Amino acid sequence: MSAPAPPSPARRPPRRALVGASGLAGAVGLGVTVWLGLWVTPPDVHQRDLVRLLYIHPPIAWVALYLAFGLAGVASLLWLWPRTRARLWDRLAASAMEVGVVFTALTLLTGMLWGRPTWGVWWVWDARLTSTALLLVMQLGYLALRRVPADPDARARRSAVAALVAAVDVPIVHFSVDWWHTLHQPGTVLNPELDAKVHGAMAWTLLLGFVSVTLVFVWLLAERYRIEALADEAADAGLEAALEERWAEAGATAQAQAPAGVGS
Amino acid sequence: MWRDAVLVAGKDLRIELRSRVVLHQVLPFGVLVLLLFAFALGPEHGPLRQAAPGLFWLAVLFAGVLAVQRSVAVEGGEGTRDGLRLSGLDPAGIFLGKTVAVVVELLVLEAVLAAGVLLLFGAGVRSAGLLVLASLAGTAGMAAIGTLYGSLSAGLRVRETLLPLLALPVLAPVLVAGTRAWQLGLGTGPSGGSGPWVAMLLVFAAVYLALGVLVFGPLQESA
Numbered sequence: 340m341s342a343p344a345p346p347s348p349a350r351r352p353p354r355r356a357l358v359g360a361s362g363l364a365g366a367v368g369l370g371v372t373v374w375l376g377l378w379v380t381p382p383d384v385h386q387r388d389l390v391r392l393l394y395i396h397p398p399i400a401w402v403a404l405y406l407a408f409g410l411a412g413v414a415s416l417l418w419l420w421p422r423t424r425a426r427l428w429d430r431l432a433a434s435a436m437e438v439g440v441v442f443t444a445l446t447l448l449t450g451m452l453w454g455r456p457t458w459g460v461w462w463v464w465d466a467r468l469t470s471t472a473l474l475l476v477m478q479l480g481y482l483a484l485r486r487v488p489a490d491p492d493a494r495a496r497r498s499a500v501a502a503l504v505a506a507v508d509v510p511i512v513h514f515s516v517d518w519w520h521t522l523h524q525p526g527t528v529l530n531p532e533l534d535a536k537v538h539g540a541m542a543w544t545l546l547l548g549f550v551s552v553t554l555v556f557v558w559l560l561a562e563r564y565r566i567e568a569l570a571d572e573a574a575d576a577g578l579e580a581a582l583e584e585r586w587a588e589a590g591a592t593a594q595a596q597a598p599a600g601v602g603s
Numbered sequence: 604m605w606r607d608a609v610l611v612a613g614k615d616l617r618i619e620l621r622s623r624v625v626l627h628q629v630l631p632f633g634v635l636v637l638l639l640f641a642f643a644l645g646p647e648h649g650p651l652r653q654a655a656p657g658l659f660w661l662a663v664l665f666a667g668v669l670a671v672q673r674s675v676a677v678e679g680g681e682g683t684r685d686g687l688r689l690s691g692l693d694p695a696g697i698f699l700g701k702t703v704a705v706v707v708e709l710l711v712l713e714a715v716l717a718a719g720v721l722l723l724f725g726a727g728v729r730s731a732g733l734l735v736l737a738s739l740a741g742t743a744g745m746a747a748i749g750t751l752y753g754s755l756s757a758g759l760r761v762r763e764t765l766l767p768l769l770a771l772p773v774l775a776p777v778l779v780a781g782t783r784a785w786q787l788g789l790g791t792g793p794s795g796g797s798g799p800w801v802a803m804l805l806v807f808a809a810v811y812l813a814l815g816v817l818v819f820g821p822l823q824e825s826a
Contacts, residue, residue, distance in 0.1 A: 419821065476772040483768060487759050497755050500818050501769060504751065507810060508773045511803070515776040518799055519783065 358565075362558030368551025375544040389456055394544050396449040398552035400471075403446045406556060407439025408474065411481075412506035415499035426571070429495035432502055433485060434563035438556060440478045447471055466517040473512050477505040491571065604699070604816075607692040611700025615677060616707060624673050625708045633666035633712050637719045651724040656785035656792070659720045660778050663713055664745070668767050670708050671749035674701055675757050675766075684757065687823075694820035698750060702815065705746035713738050729790035733797050737784035740804035741777045747811040748773055754822055780804050 376394035383390035414432035417423045450468065451461045462468065481501050485494060619625055640658045644650050651658075678684050687697060717734070720726050728734065752770045756762040784800040786792030 419818065473772045473775055476768070480765075480769040480772065483761075483765060484755070487761055487765070489759075496821060496824075500751070500755055500822060503818070504748070504773055504811070504814065507814065508776070511776045511807060511810075515779040515803055518803070519779055 358558060358561040361554045361561070365551050365554030365556075365558055368547055368554060372544060372548045372551055375540070375547065380540045380544050386457065389453065390541075392449060392453045393541070394548040395552070396446070396453055397545070398548040399442055399449060400446040401549065402552055402556045403439055403442035404471065404474070406553065407435050407442055407560075408478075408506070408509070410560075411435040411439060411502050415502035415506070418495060418499045419503065426491075426495070429491075429499065430564055430567040430571075433498065434560050434567055436478055436481050436502065438559045438563055440475065440482065441559075442556065443471060443475045443478060447475065464516070464520075466513050466520065469516045470509055470513040474505070474509055477508070481505065491574075604693045604696040607696025608699035608703060611692065611697050612703040612707070613700075615674060615701060615704035618677055619704070619708060625670055625712070629666050629669045629673065629708075630712050630715060632669060633662050633716050634719055636662040636665055637716060637723060641723060648725040652726050653791055655720045655724045655726040656789055657778075657782045658724070659713075659716055659785060660741070660781045662716055663709065663742075663781075664771065664774060664778060666712055666716075667705075667709055667742075667745050667749060668770060670705055670712070671746075671753045671770070672763065672766060674705050674750065675753040675762065678757060684823075694823050695816040697823070698754075698815045698819035699812070701753075702743075702746045702750045702812070705749060706742050709742045709746060710738070713742065726789045726791060728788070730788045730797075733784060733788040733801070736801055737781055737788065737797075737804055740801060740808050741781040741784075744777050744804060744808035744811055745774055747808060747815050751811065751815045751819070751822075754819065776803065776807055780807070 372394055376391045380391070380394075382388050411432045414428040414435065418425070418428035418432065447468075450471075454463065455461050481498060484501050485498050487494070489497070637658065640654070640662070641651060644654060678687060717738075721728070748770055752766055752773075756765050756769065759765060780800040780803040783792070784797055784804065787795065787797045787800070
C-alpha cells in the first residue's frame with residue numbers, strides 16, 4: 340500500500356505533522372478565545388471590560404512561569420545527572436528557556452496593561468511582579484551565556500548550572516519579597532478572590548485560553564528544538580566537510596609532487 | 604575536602620596579601636560608591652540614614668562582583684586552571700576554599716563600609732550582633748554564588764560583562780533580607796522580628812554552598 344521509503348524520512352513526517360497540528364490548533368484556539376473574550380462573555384461587575392485580560396494573562400503566565408521555566412529546570416537537571424545525560428536535554432532546556440523569555444516578557448506586558456487601569460499604576464513591588472521581572476533578567480543571562488561560542492559539551496554544562504541556580508533562586512526571591520510586604524504593610528494589591536468569581540462562559544473561555552496558549556507554546560518549543568538540532572547537525576557537517584577538504588588538498592599536493600619527484 | 608579548602612583559601616589570601624588588589628582597588632571602590640550615593644541623595648543626614656542599610660548592601664554587592672572577578676582572574680594565568688585540575692585537589696574543596704577567601708576579603712570590606720555608613724551617613728547601632736550575623740550569612744551566600752558563576756564564566760572573553768548579569772539578579776534575596784536585617788540592627792526602619800531575615804540569609808547561603816559543592820566538580824571538567 341505504502342511505497343517503500345528510507346527509514347529516517349519516513350519517521351519524520353508524522354511528528355512534523357503533529358507539531359504543525361498543535362500550532363494550527365493553538366492558533367485557531369487563540370482566535371476563538373479572542374472572539375469569546377471580546378464579544379461573547381459579559382463584562383465583570385467590578386472590573387468591567389478589563390476582566391477580558393483574564394483570558395490571556397493567566398494562561399501566558401502559566402506557560403512562562405511554570406511550564407517553560409519548569410521544563411528548562413528539569414531538563415537541565417536531567418542533563419547534569421550523569422545517568423540521564425543526553426544532548427536531548429540540553430537542547431530542550433535551551434529551547435524552553437528561549438521560548439520562555441518571550442512568554443515571560445508577555446506576562447509582564449499584559450500584567451502591566453492590566454495593572455495600570457485597575458491599580459492606577461503600571462507597576463507595584465509585589466512578590467509576583469518582582470520575581471517575574473528578576474526571572475526575565477535571569478533568562479536573558481542564560482541566553483547570553485549560551486551565545487558565548489564554546490564546545491557544545493562545555494556550553495551545555497555551563498548553561499545547565501546557570502539554569503539550576505536560577506531555578507532554585509526564583510522561589511527564594513518570591514518568598515523574600517512576599518515577607519518584605521507582609522511584615523511591613525498588610526495585604527497586597529493583587530486580589531486573590533478574582534479567580535473565585537469566574538464562572539459559566541467565562542470559565543470555558545479561560546480554559547480555552549489555557550489550552551490554546553499551551554498548544555502555541557508546544558508548537559514554538561518543537562520548532563525551536565528542531566532548529567537547535569539542525570544547527571548541531573550543520574555544525575557537525577561543516578566540520579566534516581572542512582576535514583574532507585583538507586584531506587583532498589593534502590592528497591592533491593601529494594599527487595602533484597609524486598610525478599615531479601619521479602621526473603627529476 | 605576540608606583540608607583542600609583550607610589550602611586553596613590560604614593560597615588565595617596569600618596572593619591577595621602580596622598583590623593587595625582587593626585592598627587597594629576594590630575597597631576604595633566600595634567607599635567611593637558610598638560617597639556617590641551621598642551625592643545622589645543629597646547632603647541631609649535624614650534620607651541618608653534612612654537609606655543607609657540598603658546603600659551598604661548595594662555597595663557590598665557591587666564591590667563583591669569585583670572581588671569575585673579578581674578571584675577568577677587569579678586562576679586566569681596560563682595553565683593555572685589546568686594546574687589546579689591536575690593537582691588532585693577535591694573540586695568541592697577548591698570551591699569552598701575560593702568561597703572562604705572571598706568571604707574573608709568581603710568581611711574586611713564590610714567592616715570598612717559599615718564604619719563609613721556610621722560616620723558618613725550618621726547612622727547609629729541598635730544591635731551590633733544582628734549586624735554581624737546578617738553580614739556573615741549574607742556574605743557567605745554572596746561568595747558562594749560569585750564563586751560558582753565566576754568559575755562558570757572563567758576563561759570566557761565576555762566574563763567581565765557576563766558575570767554581573769548572571770550573579771546580581773540571583774543575589775536579590777540577599778539584598779532584600781540583608782537590608783531588612785540591617786534596618787532592624789541600625790534602628791532605621793519599622794520595627795519587627797529579625798528572625799525570618801537572618802533565617803533567609805542562612806538558608807540562602809546553605810543552599811548555594813551545597814549546590815556549589817555538588818556541581819563545581821563537573822564544571823571544572825569542561826572549559
